[in-house]
Amino acid sequence: MDAPSPRVLVVDDQALVRTGFRLILTARGIDVVGEAADGVEAVAVADRVRPDVALLDIRMPTMDGLEAARRILARHPECRVIMLTTFDLDRYVYAALAVGASGFLLKDVTPEHLAASVRLVCTGDALLAPSITRRLVERFASGSGSGVIHRDLTALTPREREVLTLMGRGLSNSELAEELTLSEATVKTHVARIFAKLDLRDRAQAVVLAYETRLVSPGDARN
Structure with missing residues (x-):
């Protein structure tokens, strides 16, 4: 439907x-x-x-x-x-x-x-927008970010941390599924659990968090 x-x-x-x-x-x-x-x-x-x-x-x-x-x-x-x-x-x-x-x-x-x-x-x-994403990545990864959100990642399982890291690199759900050899439905479940555990609204906050916690660095990001 x-x-x-x-x-x-x-x-x-x-x-x-x-x-x-x-x-x-x-x-x-x-x-x-x-x-x-x-x-x-x-x-x-x-x-x-x-x-x-x-x-x-x-x-x-x-x-x-x-x-x-x-x-x-x-x-x-x-x-x-x-x-x-x-x-x-x-x-x-x-x-x-x-x-x-x-x-x-x-x-x-x-x-x-x-x-x-x-x-x-x-x-x-x-x-x-891609140009904005690159600058956002550089700002947060350089340690001069504005501190939009702070979350404790200890609640995440190793797989959920992996998914969050890849989200921070800019991968979509379908790309996550291919990268991790999982079904897209399973990826969506992992993403939903990450949002719930970390009290995140959406991927925008997840990307920021990935950089604030140094899960990813500028060289990891996709343009």
Whole structure:
């Protein structure tokens, strides 16, 4: 059975951008259930429509996307947030991860990638543009990370530590299955247990944790 279409809230202070995102997503079978022009309105609309995914511009008047994301996730922890910006500045990436965002995309993303990204984060996957991922990896692996999350890894089994390490290197579930000679269903079970034991929202936090705990280093990452 096909998964239900994600319900999306689009938030940007430019009406043309909101309209463009709505048209792109609707044309690809994704339901846009609300729009907002700033962070204050975004929180109110999220309370009303309870989206599966919120696409949030970072730079907005009244309340920026980072604060809006923090408030939306505090009230609706089941929601997934993708931050959108025209700038791939480091401080935005770490701040977005710190408030619990599952993804970070530049606004010049292709329509196909935008739609795929919305569906991806609904599965619990992380989403970061490749250029941003490389800088994120370098920042955390160099020991100058912002300390987004800290977890005790002793609760993990050796196999779960192995899976977390490979997630940190950027492997998808299908690639994990191939690497470990396991079924994809078994990999998904391991990933779910890792999330539960370490109280992680999704792969974005898992990747950060893998670098903070030195399970992986920059040379291990896939571009």
